[in-house]
Amino acid sequence: MRLRRAGKAVGRVHxxxxxxxxxxxxxxPAIISAEDKVLTYGSLLRHIESCITRLxxxxxxxxxxxxxxxxxxxxMASAFVTIAxxxxxxxxxxxxxxxxxxxxxxxLGARAVVLMQxxxxxxxxxxxxxxIPILEVCPVSHSPGLFQLDGExxxxxxxEGFSEADDVALILHTSGTTSRPKIVPLTxxxxxxxxxxxxxxxxxxxxxxxxxxxxxxxxxxxxxxxxSSLAAGGSVACTSGFxxxxxxxxxxxxxxxxxxxxxxxxxxxxxxxxxxxxxxEDSRLRFIRSSSSSLxxxxxxxxxxxxxVPVIESxxxxxxxxxxxxxxxxxxxxxxxxxxxxxxxxVEIIGESGDxxxxxxxxxxxxxxxxxxxxxxxxxxxxxxxxxxxxxFRTGDQGFLDEDGYLxxxxxxxxxxNRGGEKIxxxxxxxxxxxxxxxxxxxxxxxxxxxxxxxxxxxxVLKEGAEVTERELRTFVGERLxxxxxxxxxxxxxxxxxxxxGKLQRIxxxxxxxxxx
Numbered sequence: 001m002r003l004r005r006a007g008k009a010v011g012r013v014h015x016x017x018x019x020x021x022x023x024x025x026x027x028x029p030a031i032i033s034a035e036d037k038v039l040t041y042g043s044l045l046r047h048i049e050s051c052i053t054r055l056x057x058x059x060x061x062x063x064x065x066x067x068x069x070x071x072x073x074x075x076m077a078s079a080f081v082t083i084a085x086x087x088x089x090x091x092x093x094x095x096x097x098x099x100x101x102x103x104x105x106x107x108l109g110a111r112a113v114v115l116m117q118x119x120x121x122x123x124x125x126x127x128x129x130x131x132i133p134i135l136e137v138c139p140v141s142h143s144p145g146l147f148q149l150d151g152e153x154x155x156x157x158x159x160e161g162f163s164e165a166d167d168v169a170l171i172l173h174t175s176g177t178t179s180r181p182k183i184v185p186l187t188x189x190x191x192x193x194x195x196x197x198x199x200x201x202x203x204x205x206x207x208x209x210x211x212x213x214x215x216x217x218x219x220x221x222x223x224x225x226x227x228s229s230l231a232a233g234g235s236v237a238c239t240s241g242f243x244x245x246x247x248x249x250x251x252x253x254x255x256x257x258x259x260x261x262x263x264x265x266x267x268x269x270x271x272x273x274x275x276x277x278x279x280x281e282d283s284r285l286r287f288i289r290s291s292s293s294s295l296x297x298x299x300x301x302x303x304x305x306x307x308x309v310p311v312i313e314s315x316x317x318x319x320x321x322x323x324x325x326x327x328x329x330x331x332x333x334x335x336x337x338x339x340x341x342x343x344x345x346x347v348e349i350i351g352e353s354g355d356x357x358x359x360x361x362x363x364x365x366x367x368x369x370x371x372x373x374x375x376x377x378x379x380x381x382x383x384x385x386x387x388x389x390x391x392x393f394r395t396g397d398q399g400f401l402d403e404d405g406y407l408x409x410x411x412x413x414x415x416x417x418n419r420g421g422e423k424i425x426x427x428x429x430x431x432x433x434x435x436x437x438x439x440x441x442x443x444x445x446x447x448x449x450x451x452x453x454x455x456x457x458x459x460x461v462l463k464e465g466a467e468v469t470e471r472e473l474r475t476f477v478g479e480r481l482x483x484x485x486x487x488x489x490x491x492x493x494x495x496x497x498x499x500x501x502g503k504l505q506r507i508x509x510x511x512x513x514x515x516x517x
Contacts, residue, residue, distance in 0.1 A: 011165030011189040013227070014085040017045045020233050028206060029235040033074045033144035036253055041233075047078065047146055052086035052162060058135065059154030060087055060112055062163050065171060067110040067132075069094050069101075069123040072241040075137060076216045077226050078145030079114065084169040084191070086162055091172070091217040092123070093500055101126035107183065108171065112154060144238075165189040171378070172219060172318050175499065183378035184318045194321035194372035195227035197344030201326045202258070202289065202312065204232035211256035213242040213265060218501045220292050223322040224260050224314075242502065244268040248276040251283050260289035262502045263296065266303055267441060271464075273306045285309050287329060291316050293503045294409060294427055296434045297336035315339035315407065317395060319387075321372045324395075325407045337431070338406040345370025349401055350392065359401040363410055366399045367392035398425070415445070415506045420452035422484045426506055429487065432480045433458060436473060438466035443496055447489055447510040457489040457515060459496050489515060 020028075026042035039047075060066060066083055067090045070076040076091075083089040090108050092101065101123050105113065113127040117136040127134050135151035163169060169188045173181040198204075210229045214221030216238070229236040237254045242265050250256075261269075266288070273280060288303055291314040303311045312334070314326035325347055327340035334340070349357040349364040357364050369392050376384040387394055398416065399409040411425040418424075426444035433442045440463040447457035462468065470490045478486045497512055499505045 011192055012085070012163060013081060013169060013188055013191060014045075014048050014162055016192065016195075016227075016231055017041060017048060017081070020230075021045050023233075025206065025233055028233065029209075030230060031074050031077050031145045032209070032235055032237040032254065034237065034239045034250060034254075035144075036237075037144045038235075039074065039078065039143050039145040043143055043146065044078065044081070048082045048085050051082040051149065054149050055083070055086055056158055056160040057153070058112075058149065058151055059156060059158055062086060062159040062161070062167055064088065064111045064158075065090055065108050066112050066114060066135075067092055067105055067108060067127075068114040069119075070114065070116055070137060070216075072216050072221075072239065074144035074238045075116075075139055075147055077212075077236065077238045078147065079137065080170075080216060080222055080226060081230070083114070084163075084188075088168045088185075089170055091170075091222070093215070093217045094121075094123070095500070096122065098122040098126055102130065104173065105130055105132060107173075107181075111156075112151070114149070117150070163188055165192075170222070170321075172217075174318060182380055182383050184374050185376075185378050186318075186321050186374055190321045190372050190374065191223060191227060192231070193370075194223050194323055194344060195231040197372060198224055198228035198314075198323050198326075199232040201314070201323070201328065201343045202228070202287070203329055204228060204234050206233035208232065208234035208257045208286075209254065210234065210236045211250060211254060211259040212236050212238050213247070213259060213261055215241060215501055218292075219318045219322045220260065220262070220316065220501065224289070224291060224316070242268075244272050248272065248279045251285070252279045255284050257284055257286050258289060259285070260291060262292045263290060263294070263299060264441070264498060264502045264504060266290055266295070266299055270299070270302055270306060280307055283307070287312055289314060291323075292501060294339075294430075296431060298434045300336050310334060313339055314343065315409065319374045319393060319395075320345060320368060320370075321374070323372070324368050327406075333404075335402075335406050335408075338402070338408045340407065341405055342407070344372050347401075347407060348392065349399065350389065350394075354389065357401075359405050360403045361401070363398060363400045365413065366395045366397045366407065366409070368395060369393065412506070417444075417446040417456055418454050419449075419456060419484055424456055424485050429456065429458065429477065429481065429485055432477055433460070433473070435480075436468065436476050438462050438468040439473075440464075440466075441496055441504070443504045443506055443509065444487065445506040445509045447515045455489065456485060456487045457491070457510060458487040459491045459493055459509065459513065461493055461496055491515070 031039040140146035212225035316322040326343035327334040429444040441461040446454040449455040
């Protein structure tokens with residue numbers, strides 16, 4: 001990573017903080033609480049140093065995997081930056097059940113589990129049953145994000161000190177929607193390069209404040225919100241998570257210059273925007289960022305009309321330490337429906353023959369290559385053999401590059417609907433249905449069919465007070481798309497089931513909704 005102000009290559013998380021303190025930002029805000037309390041860069045640096053010393057005293061160091069189960073907020077953000085500076089951090093979703101904690105802790109080979117002091121839930125029980133040592137976080141009240149680590153010492157050799165650039169800083173699991181979750185190791189350099197890529201794309205400066213509403217067990221919140229803000233010398237306000245009911249209150253109190261979220265969160269924000277017009281008018285937002293799933297162009301337009309600022313859609317995934325492509329800020333062109341230009345790694349399209357197609361070369365699989373991309377899945381040679389082709393990482397997404405190099409995702413390869421040999425992109429159907437004035441949300445997916453193999457289905461949420469019949473909606477789609485793309489099954493719901501990070505999930509939706517052949 002190159003830190004612009006320092007002008008020197010930085011490849012470790014804590015180096016970023018060191019350089020900023022050395023450049024005069026010791027008293028500048030780094031992490032902010034929802035109550036507007038501040039942790040400065042100087043305090044954060046001292047906390048990192050004391051935390052790594054404490055980890056070493058407890059018998060943990062470089063290359064040791066430390067599972068962390070903490071709620072969203074300044075402490076979790078601080079724990080990410082500190083523990084990742086001298087060990088390998090593995091954040092886990094606090095909402096997991098016992099069986100899930102048991103699986104992930106065993107799969108990770110965690111040497112310790114970090115929990116909030118007094119937390120007595122499923123994570124503690126799983127760790128105890130697996131005889132994994134527990135460290136307790138005791139927050140320090142006078143400054144957000146500061147904490148002490150308590151626990152018994154762990155026997156064994158310790159590689160002390162700060163991690164090196166090639167050490168694994170962060171481990172996350174893939175979602176495992178269609179297969180066993182895979183372990184994604186990301187090095188210090190992977191994280192730092194990605195954070196700087198995002199900071200450059202968004203033109204972040206030291207007076208920028210990000211309002212983070214994303215979960216901090218997910219790559220989006222960890223890198224796009226927390227680490228990119230710190231890489232730019234800006235600050236990040238860490239909330240307890242997304243809640244549409246208090247979102248505008250946070251915007252009013254904290255005065256963020258930007259926030260990043262998934263499309264379902266943006267839609268929830270829009271739902272409460274009419275009653276918060278004065279807060280929107282008084283806000284200092286300069287842009288809004290969307291990532292982790294496709295943003296319907298209709299939602300993008302509504303966000304821009306509501307807030308009067310540009311909406312930047314980006315394309316990310318865990319294996320790339322998040323960002324791969326992004327629409328640029330004005331005055332550069334933003335293309336609704338596109339995830340923008342390559343924004344860090346090289347981005348190409350590969351055809352069925354294995355050749356690179358290039359701009360305007362047609363639809364194929366999106367592949368990437370760069371310093372932010374993982375070197376491979378942990379202990380999974382078959383997955384690595386499948387994922388890498390001639391040095392390119394296969395994203396599993398289908399798309400194309402236009403003549404200007406803007407990337408459009410047409411679908412997830414595993415989500416493409418095969419209706420009797422006709423291949424249908426669910427996203428294409430989504431985009432058309434979202435144009436209907438009664439439709440608020442839609443997710444198109446494959447449902448089983450006895451003769452065709454798969455048929456097109458869609459789950460729909462209507463706007464408040466709106467009405468439309470199945471026949472009317474099918475007619476609307478049929479006037480705009482070929483007949484074989486028109487959903488044969490429509491399910492009207494109050495709310496579409498979402499994943500742990502708020503993303504709408506197509507795979508497995510037919511089974512969840514009880515749709516059978």
